[in-house]
Amino acid sequence: MIMPRGSDQLLLPVNPFFVGLSLLLALGVNLLPVGRHPAQPDLLAVVLVFWNVHQPRRVGVGLAFLFGLLMDVHQGALLGQHALAYTLLSFVAITIHRRLTWFGLIQQALQILPVFMAAHAMSLLVRMVAGDMFPGWSLLLAPVFESLLWPLVTLLLLAPQRRAPDPDENRPL
DSSP: OOOOTTOSSOBOOOOHHHHHHHHHHHHHHHHSOSOOOTTOOOHHHHHHHHHHHHOTTTSOHHHHHHHHHHHHHHHTOOTTHHHHHHHHHHHHHHHHHHHHTTSOHHHHHHHHHHHHHHHHHHHHHHHHHTTOOOOOGGGGHHHHHHHHHHHHHHHHHHGGGBOOOOOOTTOOO
């Protein structure tokens, strides 16, 4: 089997319970009442994109739409604003998931930055069409912070799947 260049070892199968738990924890972090600043990164979006890239058959566009509706209701935003942005994120992440895994973590973060920018631009466009005020230029920092979180989220969420180093020299895998 040809392994992608970005990974140096085979991974164990992912536990579906872990996928759901990580998504619910990211949703919980987004629901914390810490105030809303335009440059604040969206952890749920990062975790959704991560699972769309690494498990596209388990976490798809429908789940992203559902989480987007939950965020819309929580933030009192225009119904469908986050749902549309998360759906766009999910679709693009599933589209590029095979190509993205061939890169290292830093290159993946650079590749995923335009995806986060497009999602924030879509959300901003929906808000502006609905008559909301422009939140300020600090909005451009949110996708950068999300992209900077990508390597950390990848290391944390792939940790349970990593195999222990095998001391047996006679087995190739």
